[in-house]
Amino acid sequence: MVVQLSDISRDYQVGEQQVRALRGVSFAVAAGEFVAIMGASGSGKSTCMNILGCLDRPTGGRYLLDGVEVGRLPGDDLAALRNRKLGFIFQGFNLLPRTPALENVELPLIYARVPAAERRRRALAVLEQVGLAGRADHTSSQLSGGQQQRVAIARALVNQPTLILADEPTGNLDSATSAEIMALFQELNRGGITIIMVTHEAEIAACAGRSITFRDGQILSDLPAGQGRA
Amino acid sequence: MIELWMSVKIALRALRVNKLRAFLTMLGIICGIAAVIAMIAIGAGARQVISEQIASIGSNLLLVLPGSTTAGGLRTGAGSAATLTMGDLRAIRAEAPSVALAAPTVRGTAQIVFGNLNWSTAVQGTTPEFLEIREWPVVNGRPLTQTDVDGTARVALLGQTVAEQLFGAEEPVGRLIRIRQVPFTVVGVLERKGQSPQGSDQDDVILVPVRTAQRRLFGGRTPDSVNSILIKAVGAEALAAAQEEVTALLEQRHRIAPGKDRDFTIRNLSEMLAVSEQSSRTMSLLLGSVASISLLVGGIGIMNIMLVSVTERTREIGIRLAIGARRRDILLQFLTEAVLLTIVGGLLGIVFGVSGAAAVSRLLGWPTLIAAEAILVAVGFSAAVGIFFGFYPARKAASLDPIQALRYE
Numbered sequence: 001m002v003v004q005l006s007d008i009s010r011d012y013q014v015g016e017q018q019v020r021a022l023r024g025v026s027f028a029v030a031a032g033e034f035v036a037i038m039g040a041s042g043s044g045k046s047t048c049m050n051i052l053g054c055l056d057r058p059t060g061g062r063y064l065l066d067g068v069e070v071g072r073l074p075g076d077d078l079a080a081l082r083n084r085k086l087g088f089i090f091q092g093f094n095l096l097p098r099t100p101a102l103e104n105v106e107l108p109l110i111y112a113r114v115p116a117a118e119r120r121r122r123a124l125a126v127l128e129q130v131g132l133a134g135r136a137d138h139t140s141s142q143l144s145g146g147q148q149q150r151v152a153i154a155r156a157l158v159n160q161p162t163l164i165l166a167d168e169p170t171g172n173l174d175s176a177t178s179a180e181i182m183a184l185f186q187e188l189n190r191g192g193i194t195i196i197m198v199t200h201e202a203e204i205a206a207c208a209g210r211s212i213t214f215r216d217g218q219i220l221s222d223l224p225a226g227q228g229r230a
Numbered sequence: 231m232i233e234l235w236m237s238v239k240i241a242l243r244a245l246r247v248n249k250l251r252a253f254l255t256m257l258g259i260i261c262g263i264a265a266v267i268a269m270i271a272i273g274a275g276a277r278q279v280i281s282e283q284i285a286s287i288g289s290n291l292l293l294v295l296p297g298s299t300t301a302g303g304l305r306t307g308a309g310s311a312a313t314l315t316m317g318d319l320r321a322i323r324a325e326a327p328s329v330a331l332a333a334p335t336v337r338g339t340a341q342i343v344f345g346n347l348n349w350s351t352a353v354q355g356t357t358p359e360f361l362e363i364r365e366w367p368v369v370n371g372r373p374l375t376q377t378d379v380d381g382t383a384r385v386a387l388l389g390q391t392v393a394e395q396l397f398g399a400e401e402p403v404g405r406l407i408r409i410r411q412v413p414f415t416v417v418g419v420l421e422r423k424g425q426s427p428q429g430s431d432q433d434d435v436i437l438v439p440v441r442t443a444q445r446r447l448f449g450g451r452t453p454d455s456v457n458s459i460l461i462k463a464v465g466a467e468a469l470a471a472a473q474e475e476v477t478a479l480l481e482q483r484h485r486i487a488p489g490k491d492r493d494f495t496i497r498n499l500s501e502m503l504a505v506s507e508q509s510s511r512t513m514s515l516l517l518g519s520v521a522s523i524s525l526l527v528g529g530i531g532i533m534n535i536m537l538v539s540v541t542e543r544t545r546e547i548g549i550r551l552a553i554g555a556r557r558r559d560i561l562l563q564f565l566t567e568a569v570l571l572t573i574v575g576g577l578l579g580i581v582f583g584v585s586g587a588a589a590v591s592r593l594l595g596w597p598t599l600i601a602a603e604a605i606l607v608a609v610g611f612s613a614a615v616g617i618f619f620g621f622y623p624a625r626k627a628a629s630l631d632p633i634q635a636l637r638y639e
Contacts, residue, residue, distance in 0.1 A: 050633050053552070055551075055552060055632045055633050055636075056633060075556070075557060076556050076557075076558075079551070079554050079555065079556040079557075080554065080556075082551075082552060082553065082554045083553065083554020083555075084554070088552050088553065090636065094545065094548075094549045094552075094636065095549075096546055096549065097247075097546070098243075098247055099243070107549075107550070107553055108553045108554055110236060111550075111553065111554040111555050111556070111559060112554065155553070159554075
């Protein structure tokens with residue numbers, strides 16, 4: 001199993017009030033799966049994503065990522081885990097401004113202390129893989145939304161992660177470009193990459209092999225693709 | 231930690247994005263460092279001049295002058311009393327154990343003529359000890375001797391300025407000059423001394439034997455009197471003792487009752503110079519502190535801009551953290567940026583400071599001295615300013631919550 005969540009809870013203190021964002025969530029994702037996480041805003045899907053991404057720690061329960069218990073790891077180890085086992089794709093692309101695509105893609109390798117020559121070679125290879133071979137020198141302002149998201153995907157792939165986490169990857173894209181990005185996701189998944197993707201669009205979720213729907217901090221349904229409804 | 235070079239590259243890119251802002255931020259450091267360098271250079275130059283003057287005067291010196299006496303409410307000017315005599319000199323030499331050397335001066339101004347050239351200068355009658363006390367060697371020819379003094383010889387030593395004015399490139403030694411129409415043979419030329427602490431040209435002088443000056447040139451009514459007596463004590467610690475001994479001796483010789491006004495004064499020349507050195511040291515310390523304040527202000531400017539930059543780049547920090555940067559990496563990145571700003575600013579500041587000091591030298595004629603240490607200190611100081619004022623913003627960046635940072639608009 002790539003991901004194993006058992007009885008995960010996450011409580012926030014907002015002023016006087018205790019907010020229970022997750023209340024005992026358990027699921028597992030096997031290697032090579034493509035999972036969509038759905039739910040209305042406030043359903044707990046973003047909190048779950050942050051925990052999966054090792055950006056946040058659960059209040060209770062156990063999270064195993066690739067067999068490693070994440071909950072009690074110190075900050076630097078979490079950073080290393082994010083760097084080597086996870087690849088992030090965001091709704092707003094989140095590329096560094098005024099920075100060429102190549103350098104954006106190299107970024108995780110810099111923090112992984114990969115030497116410059118190899119960094120360049122690997123970054124160019126993944127850029128080619130996402131279909132941007134000729135655009136390595138373009139900065140984000142010179143790229144379309146779809147192209148920017150491809151750069152972000154290349155950045156997520158470059159360190160050969162165990163798991164790709166995508167947070168509304170098509171939220172800022174028109175439907176044609178969304179379809180292209182989803183096709184790329186499916187292609188990557190067929191190549192053996194595990195993907196967990198948050199979305200609120202049923203159409204996009206239908207591209208995944210499985211969809212988990214959240215409501216009020218709990219899992220409402222966990223079904224094969226195309227059958228989940230928020 | 232990422233290799234330093236990588237963080238320098240990242241920092242350079244971040245600074246390039248906002249060149250004008252980076253330059254303006256640096257300007258504070260540039261001004262601060264330039265001011266510190268220039269002020270230190272000016273202070274060091276002033277101190278060097280003073281210590282050269284101390285060396286040119288000689289050390290452990292006392293000067294005995296005829297005092298201003300008061301007679302019936304009428305106070306005569308210093309020197310007019312003509313109370314010091316060759317007898318006083320002999321007594322000081324013989325009876326004051328803390329006095330190493332003593333030399334008289336009989337001074338006057340005279341027109342000097344050589345061939346068709348003439349020059350007005352100070353003529354000073356003295357004894358061979360004078361050159362020893364002033365530590366003033368003869369570079370060409372020979373010094374005065376006791377035989378010259380005893381024999382009232384008409385021989386003269388020329389200061390460099392006089393030699394140049396009268397002889398130019400010609401050889402002066404052995405030539406005949408006229409002082410107040412009296413012929414003198416030039417026997418030597420003195421080493422160049424430069425300016426005195428009061429700014430007068432010490433090389434514009436002619437030395438002749440004291441008795442010759444008294445009898446042939448400036449004697450007049452009181453041929454045995456001298457204008458002053460220059461005394462060298464046996465050591466720095468003996469200076470006060472020498473002063474007391476000479477005072478007691480002269481009071482006794484001049485029959486001055488205890489409590490009455492003396493008809494002579496004794497000045498401690500080294501003390502005067504020590505005071506002026508002290509005041510110049512205080513001055514350069516003061517200038518340096520004022521300049522340091524501008525450096526401090528520059529540092530605060532860096533901190534201000536770094537804080538703005540951290541806020542502006544919150545999302546970037548979030549991305550880096552999500553992608554696997556450790557908090558240390560983020561800290562180092564922002565610290566590098568701040569240090570880079572100050573070091574580049576510091577280097578430019580050195581350039582401006584050094585050229586500023588050179589300009590002050592040229593335009594105002596002030597002496598300046600740029601020490602390598604001052605430059606090293608400036609570079610070290612600017613790096614320290616960068617680390618000190620960059621640390622807080624960098625820590626703020628490193629402690630951001632990645633989830634919040636990624637959502638920051």
